[in-house]
Structures are given as C-alpha cells and as structure tokens.
Amino acid sequence: MSQKLKIPTVRLRRLAAELRSLRSSAGLTRDEVLERTGINPATLYRVESAKANPQKRTLIALLDLYEAPPALRAEVLAMARGATEQGWLRPYHSELPQEYTAYISFENEAWEVRNYESLFVPGLLQTEDYVRAVIAGMLPQAGSREVDQRVQARVDRRAVLTKESPLRLRAVVDEAALHRAVGGREVMRAQMKHLLQMMDEPNVALQTIPFSAGAHPGMPGSFxxxxxxxxxxxxxxxxxxxxxxxxxxAPVELRRYNAMFDDVMAQALSPSATADLITKLMKNNL
Structure with a gap:
C-alpha cells in the first residue's frame, strides 16, 4: 500500500465538519463556492468529507468567503495544521488495510471505547499469543510477514490502556468467546489470566453475556x-x-448502536461475576 495514503483523524473530521457548518451558515452551495473562489469542486468535496486536508491558500479563501470571525478563523487554521497527525501510528502500519489503520488512529484519540464481541476476546485485551492464533486462523493464506505486521499492530494498540491519560474501555463479550480454545489450552489459560489482571485496572471493565441469557441484541455481530x-x-x-x-x-446509527450496547450491558454479568466465571473456566477447563 502506498506510503502516501492519508488516514483520517479526529481533527481532520472536525475540520471538515466546521467547514461544512461555515458554508451552511453562509447560505452557499458548493457550486456557488466554486463560482466565487475558483476552488475545484472535487477539492471542496474531499475537504468537506475529511478525505483531504486543504492547502493553506484554499482554507484562507474559504474562511474569507464565509466571513469567519477572527477567533474561529484562528481555531480552524490551527486545526488544519494538526489535522493529519497520526498519533502513534508506526511506519509499517501503512502496509495494513486502510480501514484498519483508520481505526487505529481513531482509537488512539478516543476518550472511551465501548466494544461488544461475540466470538473473540476484545482486541485491546488480547495477549500476543492469542492474537497470533486468531490472525493465523482467520487468514490462513497470509504470509509470515503479514501475520507479524498484524500481530505487532494489535500489540501496539494496547498502549492506549496504559498511556498517561489512558483510554476508558467498556467491553462486553459473549460467553462463547471464553470457551473457544484459540491457540490451545496454554494460550487460553494465559489469556484468561491476562483478562483478570486487566480487570483490576480502573479504566477497564469487562462483562460477559452468559449462555443462560439466551438470545440477545448483540448476536448479529461485533461492533x-x-x-x-x-x-x-x-x-x-x-x-x-x-x-x-x-x-x-449518522445520528440514527449512533443512537441504534448506543441503545444496543446498553441492552447487551444490561443482559451481561457484572464485572465481578464475570471475573468469577473466568476463574471457574480456568479451574474446570484450562
């Protein structure tokens, strides 16, 4: 994959949203912006959809046209200067799928992640051996180099839980994921121990939906x-x-998935009961 691939960041998304808002407040269509500034319509579309960071002269032309107040103008210009900074993304991550590198960037900038998983231990809580077994099993045709890159990327991601201002993780997992012997008994035993250790961290909460809960809203898949x-x-x-x-x-999708996460949390065991379940599984099966 090209080293020049641009991965979206939260700042780039916010910049795009601000420019769309300014154009809307000015009562202008994209065609009208083109007529009055000469900016290419494809360029304006890419800027407003967070697919490209505008050149400074383009941004100034837009701010002039929209008559942005001085304070907002300064804020937007500052936003643009840092809009493509990729946080902790490593150079080799440019060879990973674009969507995954975008996810890594967003995750690094997030304050909280709420993760429901139906088949796997949540990614940020996976051990290296578990990760390797998952990737090797899911991508049997992948070469050793690709597997190594994906494993390293997953391992690197875990740093968000221990950085100075750590990510808040709220994870719900179906009990099925705890029973699936990914990598074998020893790998799963180490993985279960790691889960118990991470659950002691104040920014990490893990809950399990037990088999006894029956059908639940998370069954269609992870998110x-x-x-x-x-x-x-x-x-x-x-x-x-x-x-x-x-x-x-889209707001309607955000509302739907927020409600879904609330529902799966409500049907899940508490974190302490989840810890008891993991301990029981280790004792009986691992």
Whole structure:
C-alpha cells in the first residue's frame, strides 16, 4: 500500500465538519463556492468529507468567503495544521488495510471505547499469543510477514490502556468467546489470566453475556463505539465484517448502536461475576 495514503483523524473530521457548518451558515452551495473562489469542486468535496486536508491558500479563501470571525478563523487554521497527525501510528502500519489503520488512529484519540464481541476476546485485551492464533486462523493464506505486521499492530494498540491519560474501555463479550480454545489450552489459560489482571485496572471493565441469557441484541455481530473527549467530535461506530469494514457516523446509527450496547450491558454479568466465571473456566477447563 502506498506510503502516501492519508488516514483520517479526529481533527481532520472536525475540520471538515466546521467547514461544512461555515458554508451552511453562509447560505452557499458548493457550486456557488466554486463560482466565487475558483476552488475545484472535487477539492471542496474531499475537504468537506475529511478525505483531504486543504492547502493553506484554499482554507484562507474559504474562511474569507464565509466571513469567519477572527477567533474561529484562528481555531480552524490551527486545526488544519494538526489535522493529519497520526498519533502513534508506526511506519509499517501503512502496509495494513486502510480501514484498519483508520481505526487505529481513531482509537488512539478516543476518550472511551465501548466494544461488544461475540466470538473473540476484545482486541485491546488480547495477549500476543492469542492474537497470533486468531490472525493465523482467520487468514490462513497470509504470509509470515503479514501475520507479524498484524500481530505487532494489535500489540501496539494496547498502549492506549496504559498511556498517561489512558483510554476508558467498556467491553462486553459473549460467553462463547471464553470457551473457544484459540491457540490451545496454554494460550487460553494465559489469556484468561491476562483478562483478570486487566480487570483490576480502573479504566477497564469487562462483562460477559452468559449462555443462560439466551438470545440477545448483540448476536448479529461485533461492533465498537468510540467517544472523544471533545463534545464537538462526533462518535464513531466501527464494524469489522467479512463484507468489509464500516465506519458509521449518522445520528440514527449512533443512537441504534448506543441503545444496543446498553441492552447487551444490561443482559451481561457484572464485572465481578464475570471475573468469577473466568476463574471457574480456568479451574474446570484450562
């Protein structure tokens, strides 16, 4: 994959939203902006959809046209200067799928992640051996280099839980994921121990939906809700599926997935009961 691939960031999304808002407040269509500034319509579309960071002269032309107040003008210009910073993304991550590197960037900037998993231990709580077994099993045709890159990326991601201002993780997992012997008994025993250790961290909460709960709203598949510290940065829903990865931002979708997560949490065991279940599984099966 090209080293020049641009991965969206929260700042780039916010910049795009601010420019759309300014154009709307000015009562202008994209065609009218083109007529009055000469900016290419494709360029304006890419800027307003967070697919490109505008050049400074383009941004100034837009701010002049929209008559942005001085304070807002300065804020937008500052936003643009840092809009493509990729946080902790490593150079080799440019070879990973675009959607996954975008996810990594968003996750690094998030304040809270709410993750429901039906078949796997949540990614941020996986041990390296578990990760390797998952990737090797899911991508049997992948070469050793690709597997190593994906494993390292997953391991690197865990740093968000221990950084200076750590990510808040709220995870719910179906009990089935705890029974699936990914990598064998020793790998699963180490994975269960790691879960218990991570559950002692104040920013991590893990709950399990037991088999006894029967059918529940999370059964169609896994999803992630990412919330950012600044209220101006909208939430994102991320879905990883065989049909492709999706990022959802529409308010109706956000409401639906927030409600779904609330529902699965309500049907899940408490964190302490989940710890008891994991301990019992280790004793009886591992």
């Amino acid at each position: 992630v809700l990412m919330t950012f510290a600044d209220a101006e940065d909208p939430e994102i829903v991320y879905i990883d599926s065989m049909a492709g990865d999706l990022f959802l931002e």
